[in-house]
Structure formats: structure tokens, C-alpha cells
Amino acid sequence: MITAKDLYKRYRNTVAVDNLSFEVRPGVVTGFLGPNGSGKSTTMRLMLGLDHGEGETLFDGERFSSIRRPMNRVGTLLEAKPFHPTRNARNHLKLLGSANGVSDARIDEVMELVGLGPVKRKKPKGYSLGMAQRLGLAQALLGDPKILMLDEPTNGLDPHGIHWMRDLLKKLADEGRTIFVSSHLLSEMQLMADELVVIGKGSMLYNGDVDQFVREFTQSTVVVRSPSATEFAERLEVKGATVVKGSEGELVISGMEIDAVGHLAFTEGIELAELSRRSASLEEAFMSATGASEEFVATEPPTSATQKPGGADHA
Amino acid sequence: MLDALRFEWTRLRTLRSTYWLIGIGLLCAAGIAVILGFAARDEPLGNEILSVAINGGASFGIPFLAVFLAIIGIFATGHEYRHGTIQPTLTALPQRSRLIAAKILVVATTTVVVTVVSMLINVGVVLAFWGEAPGLFESPLDEALLGYLVYTLIYAMTGLGLGLLFRGVPSALVVIFLMPLIIESVIMGLAFIPAMDWLVPVVKFLPFTAGAQLMAVGPADMGPGAPDFDLFSRWGGGAVFAIFAALIISAAWTLFKRRDA
Numbered sequence: 243m244i245t246a247k248d249l250y251k252r253y254r255n256t257v258a259v260d261n262l263s264f265e266v267r268p269g270v271v272t273g274f275l276g277p278n279g280s281g282k283s284t285t286m287r288l289m290l291g292l293d294h295g296e297g298e299t300l301f302d303g304e305r306f307s308s309i310r311r312p313m314n315r316v317g318t319l320l321e322a323k324p325f326h327p328t329r330n331a332r333n334h335l336k337l338l339g340s341a342n343g344v345s346d347a348r349i350d351e352v353m354e355l356v357g358l359g360p361v362k363r364k365k366p367k368g369y370s371l372g373m374a375q376r377l378g379l380a381q382a383l384l385g386d387p388k389i390l391m392l393d394e395p396t397n398g399l400d401p402h403g404i405h406w407m408r409d410l411l412k413k414l415a416d417e418g419r420t421i422f423v424s425s426h427l428l429s430e431m432q433l434m435a436d437e438l439v440v441i442g443k444g445s446m447l448y449n450g451d452v453d454q455f456v457r458e459f460t461q462s463t464v465v466v467r468s469p470s471a472t473e474f475a476e477r478l479e480v481k482g483a484t485v486v487k488g489s490e491g492e493l494v495i496s497g498m499e500i501d502a503v504g505h506l507a508f509t510e511g512i513e514l515a516e517l518s519r520r521s522a523s524l525e526e527a528f529m530s531a532t533g534a535s536e537e538f539v540a541t542e543p544p545t546s547a548t549q550k551p552g553g554a555d556h557a
Numbered sequence: 558m559l560d561a562l563r564f565e566w567t568r569l570r571t572l573r574s575t576y577w578l579i580g581i582g583l584l585c586a587a588g589i590a591v592i593l594g595f596a597a598r599d600e601p602l603g604n605e606i607l608s609v610a611i612n613g614g615a616s617f618g619i620p621f622l623a624v625f626l627a628i629i630g631i632f633a634t635g636h637e638y639r640h641g642t643i644q645p646t647l648t649a650l651p652q653r654s655r656l657i658a659a660k661i662l663v664v665a666t667t668t669v670v671v672t673v674v675s676m677l678i679n680v681g682v683v684l685a686f687w688g689e690a691p692g693l694f695e696s697p698l699d700e701a702l703l704g705y706l707v708y709t710l711i712y713a714m715t716g717l718g719l720g721l722l723f724r725g726v727p728s729a730l731v732v733i734f735l736m737p738l739i740i741e742s743v744i745m746g747l748a749f750i751p752a753m754d755w756l757v758p759v760v761k762f763l764p765f766t767a768g769a770q771l772m773a774v775g776p777a778d779m780g781p782g783a784p785d786f787d788l789f790s791r792w793g794g795g796a797v798f799a800i801f802a803a804l805i806i807s808a809a810w811t812l813f814k815r816r817d818a
Contacts, residue, residue: 292647293817307651311560318648324641326572333571338649341564381645 243268243302243420244389249288251281251295251444258284259295260444266422266437268388271415273435273452274424281444282424283320286393290318301389313342317382319392323374327367331358331377334366335384342385349384356380357406371398379407389420396430408434432456464495464503467516474512481506492516561659564650565633569663572636575629579667582625583675586613589621590679594686602687604698604774611679611690612705616772622675623709624733626668627716631729633660634809635720643818653814660717661806668713672706697774704771704791711768711795711802718805721813737765748784760786761794764801770794 244266251259258281266272276282289299291307298305301316309315325334335349353362356376361369366377375398382390390411396404411434415421425431431438431452438455440448448455465488468474475485475493483498495503500519507514569575590610597606609617634657637643650656683690692698719729741763748756761767770791789797 287644287817290648291651292644294815309651312651313649316648318645320644320648321641324644326636326640326642328573329571333567337564337567337571338645340567341560341650343560 244289244391244422245300246285246289247298247300249285249295249297249299251284251288251293258444259288262297262441262444262446264439264446264449266420266439268420269415269418270436271411271421271423271434272437272439273431274422274439274441275428275431276424276426276441276447278426280426280442282426282441283393284444285441286318286320286391286422286424289391290316290320292320311342311385313338313344313385313387315385315387316389316391317385317387318390319375319378319382319395321393322371322378322397323366323369325366325369325374325377328365330363331366331369332362334377335380338381339384344384348386352380352383355383372400372403375399376403379410387419390414390422392421392423394424394426396425404430462519462521464498464500465516465518465520466493466495466503466507466514467491468493468507468512468514470512474507474510477506477510477512478503494520558655558659561650561652561655562662564646564656565659565663569629569633569667572632574632578625578629579671582622582671583678585621585625586615586675587678587682589614589617589619590682594682598686602683602689602691604692604701607683607690607692608698608701608705608772608774610683611676611702612772613675613679615705615708616701616769616774618769620709620712622672623712626664626671626709626713627733628730629667630664630713630716630718631720631726631733633664633717633720635723635726635729638724639726647818654810657721657810657813661714664713664717665710668710669706672709676702676705700791701772701774704773704795707795708768708771708798711798715764715802715805718802718809721809722805741766745786748786754784757784757786761788762797764798767794768798768801771798 246265247263249259249262251257260281262285274282274285284293287293288295288297289306291305301309304315306312306316325331329337332349332353335344335352336346339345339349350359350362353359356379358373358376358380361373366374369377375395379392379395382392392411395411396407399407411421411423415436423434425434435452438448438450438452439446440455448458466474471487471491471493475487478485478493478495478498481498481502483503484496486494486496488494500517504514504517507517590613593606593610600606612620613622614620615623637646646656647653680690680693693702716729716733719732720726723729723732744756744763745760745766747753748760767789770789771794773791788794
């Protein structure tokens with residue numbers, strides 16, 4: 243169980259973390275979601291006492307800095323490659339383990355677990371980003387901790403690695419551990435996490451169930467194709483639905499559930515070629531939740547003059 | 558604290574540079590003794606030559622071993638920032654003062670052991686060339702050799718403090734090289750000019766110059782026409798050097814506790 247209370251951190255002119263309070267429960271994976279630069283890493287560093295700021299974070303009732311041999315209680319993965327280039331991977335873990343009473347056997351066990359067994363005596367300098375993440379995860383798991391805090395652990399992993407990481411975190415959560423894992427990708431979080439803490443520009447946007455977040459921030463619509471589309475559109479509008487005509491003549495209906503649309507078609511005797519539900523993508527939900535709080539916003543690329551109208555047909 | 562010491566010891570042992578720096582330091586110090594042996598083996602072995610031979614040229618202004626051990630000191634703290642390992646370090650060992658205390662103890666112990674080993678090697682070289690090492694345990698040689706040990710220790714501690722203060726390797730290296738070799742030499746040189754004689758009373762407070770007094774076997778000979786710098790005694794000079802190192806370390810330590818890692 244992690245309890246963060248009134249976390250606050252400001253740099254000279256910007257508030258990086260603005261009064262965040264949340265709880266991370268054991269037994270589930272809690273995702274920590276926010277766009278790049280929204281303050282996820284700073285929040286995690288603040289929680290661990292790496293950065294100084296206001297507020298307090300308790301790990302099973304204790305502040306991180308007062309835990310003796312903390313790796314056995316809280317496992318962390320923060321930056322991607324915080325390794326000395328010439329100290330081999332096994333020695334890196336041995337170094338951290340030496341402050342936490344970790345045995346050599348456990349080091350080898352963890353390296354096998356994360357799939358670095360064959361390269362454990364190699365220098366992390368030659369590791370790919372994915373391998374570095376695995377070593378970072380090995381570091382987090384070293385002391386077999388009840389609590390895990392991972393900052394963007396899937397960064398640089400290939401699809402197979404992401405799948406593996408997802409399964410591993412779920413398994414660890416099922417063992418009753420507390421898992422707090424950050425990401426800037428909602429799609430990833432939806433597959434991995436049960437609960438969400440969503441922030442933007444350092445402040446809390448949402449805290450709760452993942453599916454609820456998706457429901458709250460996505461508007462689902464009903465799509466209808468019909469030979470008598472125009473006629474049906476009028477009937478729908480009379481019933482209070484909002485109807486937009488799509489580019490291929492389909493009707494996009496919001497403000498009415500799919501079964502009500504089907505029922506109306508039946509009672510009005512209108513022939514339907516298609517009746518389906520369309521959900522806005524997760525990324526759209528994420529954008530609508532965090533849109534106003536994006537730190538680094540890119541401008542739209544200018545449209546090339548030579549581009550054909552309609553464009554993108556080269557794809 | 559034991560965990561912190563174990564951590565620091567593992568850190569030092571698992572770095573290749575540790576072995577290189579100690580190896581080269583020992584080699585350079587012994588090399589000076591060998592060169593002296595070839596150059597002066599026919600001369601009678603006085604205190605001056607004997608002390609320079611055993612401290613590897615440190616009292617002659619080229620403290621090889623001390624510089625290499627100071628680099629180990631700089632790496633102890635500077636590497637953590639250069640390679641970003643300060644973050645895993647502090648998640649493995651979040652008690653910051655304990656970490657710094659352990660770094661100081663481990664680097665200090667290493668420095669003392671390596672310096673003693675170096676002196677033993679150099680005594681061996683002296684015996685090989687002259688067949689004797691007279692007055693080794695008599696005043697002033699005994700005190701001067703103990704002073705050399707203290708000098709090297711303070712030198713290494715200065716490096717450690719600078720690495721932590723600058724949170725990196727390059728700037729700390731620049732200071733540890735420039736300060737004794739350039740800045741202090743220039744100030745001392747300027748003090749020879751009559752128009753700059755107001756610098757004379759400053760010279761004895763220059764930390765590395767004062768520290769060198771630890772290794773003195775006789776009154777300092779600055780050449781003809783040198784102003785009277787009124788240098789401190791052996792232990793007085795040592796105290797100036799030690800206070801300088803202590804100031805750097807305490808400033809760095811205080812900042813380290815306060816700063817974001």
C-alpha cells in the first residue's frame with residue numbers, strides 16, 4: 243500500500259507537482275498516466291525522497307528514507323540507463339544488493355527471471371534500451387519487495403517484451419503486491435492496469451477504475467447504414483438524437499443507445515444495412531482528458547502544396 | 558552503517574578504474590625512487606633524498622600517488638552523477654549522510670593502505686640501490702613519512718569533497734590539478750616580486766603549499782632572494798590543509814543533503 247499525501251514540488255517558475263494525493267492498493271496494478279512532461283517522474287522521485295518537496299509518501303506506513311534495507315520493501319525502476327558503463331550487469335546488482343543483504347544466488351535468480359541470464363557478465367554499456375529496462379526491472383525485483391514503483395518500464399521493449407512485462411506485473415499483483423507503474427500510453431495502461439492515476443501538468447485529472455476512465459472520457463456513437471438514411475435521420479432527430487452524416491452516407495448517431503436505435507428502425511419499418519457501435523479510441527479519450535494540460539504541444543505540420551487532395555493515398 | 562560500508566566497498570571493488578589508478582600511482586611513485594636510485598646511488602643517502610625516494614617525489618612537488626588517490630576520491634562521488642547511478646544508489650541506500658560517511662571511510666582506508674604499501678615498495682627500491690635506509694625511524698624522517706601519509710589522505714579527501722560539490726568528474730579534476738600546480742605556484746611566484754609583496758603573508762595559507770609542510774625534513778629552501786613566507790610548522794601546515802579539505806567536504810555534504818539527487 244502506498245499513500246501519497248499533498249505532494250507538491252515547484253521549480254523556479256513552474257509547479258511540477260501540484261498537491262497530488264492518492265492511494266495505491268495492493269493486489270492490483272495501478273497505472274500512473276500522463277503526457278510527457280506532466281510530472282510523473284518528478285512525482286515518483288518526490289515519493290522516494292530523491293527530490294525534495296512538500297507532502298509525504300508512506301510505503302506500508304513508513305517513509306522511504308527511514309526504511310532499513312529498502313530494496314526488500316520497495317523496488318524501483320526510474321531512469322532507463324543509470325549504470326556505470328564498465329561495471330558489468332551482475333556487479334551492478336551486486337553493488338545495490340550489498341546495501342540490502344541480498345544474496346548472490348538471488349541476483350542470479352532475478353537475472354534469469356528477466357531474461358538476462360546469458361549476458362549477466364556483460365557491461366550494460368552494450369545493452370540495448372530494452373535490455374537496460376530488463377536490468378532495471380531486475381534491480382527492482384532484487385529484494386523481492388511487496389511494493390514496486392516503475393517509471394515507464396515498457397520503454398524500449400519490443401512487442402514481445404511488452405507482453406512479457408504485462409504478464410509479469412499482473413502475476414506480481416496477483417501475489418498481493420502493490421504495483422505502481424507509469425506510462426504515457428493509455429492503450430498500454432488499459433491492458434496492464436486495473437486502477438489509474440491520471441495527471442496533467444502536475445495536477446490530478448482522474449483517480450479510479452480504468453474502464454470508468456475510458457467510459458467517462460470516450461463518447462461512443464452508433465453507426466447506421468440504410469437505403470432510407472435521410473428519412474431515418476429525421477425520425478431519429480425527432481426522438482432527440484444527434485445525427486451526423488458520414489462521408490460514405492452512413493449516419494453517426496450520438497445521444498441514443500444502440501438498442502433504442504434498433505427499436506426505432508423496427509417500429510418505423512426502416513430497412514437497415516448496418517447497425518453498429520463505434521467507440522472513440524482510447525487515445526482520443528486520453529487526449530480529451532489531458533488535452534488542456536499538455537506541456538509540450540507540437541504545431542500542426544504545414545500541408546505540402548504538392549500533396550494531392552484527399553492525400554495519404556501513397557500509404 | 559555496515560550496509561553502507563559494504564555498499565561502498567563493493568562499489569570501489571567493482572570499478573576497473575580503481576585498479577588502474579592504484580596501479581599507476583604505485584608505479585609512478587616507485588618509478589621516482591628508481592630514477593633517484595640511478596641518479597644518486599653514488600651520493601651519500603641523506604634525509605632529503607631518502608624522503609623523496611620513499612614518498613615518490615611528493616615532497617619534491619610531484620605527488621603522483623596522492624593525485625591518483627584523489628581521482629579515486631573524485632570518482633567516489635563524481636561518478637554517481639556522471640553516470641546517473643546516484644538514483645539507484647539512493648533507492649538502495651536512502652540515508653544520505655550514512656552514504657557520504659561510508660564513502661569517506663572507504664576511500665580514506667584505501668588511501669592509507671595504498672600509501673603504506675607504496676612506502677614499503679619504495680623502501681625496497683632504496684634498499685636495492687643503496688643497501689641501507691638510515692634514520693628511517695628517527696626524527697625528522699619518521700615524522701616526515703607519517704606526514705606524507707596524512708598529506709595523501711587529505712589530498713584524497715579533497716578530491717572526494719570536490720566531486721560531491723561539483724556533482725561531476727571533469728570540474729573536480731580541473732580544480733585538483735589547477736589549484737596546486739598553477740594557482741598556488743602563480744601566487745607564490747608573484748609574491749617574489751617586490752611590488753606584490755603583500756601576497757607574502759597569504760602564501761602560508763595556500764592549502765596545498767601548507768600541506769606540503771607535512772613532508773618537510775628541514776627548513777624550506779625557496780632559493781636566493783626568497784621572501785620570508787613564515788611557513789607553518791609541519792602539523793600547523795597540515796592543519797591548514799586539513800581545514801581546507803574539511804570546509805569543502807562539509808559544504809558538499811550540506812548541499813548533498815539539501816539538493817535534489
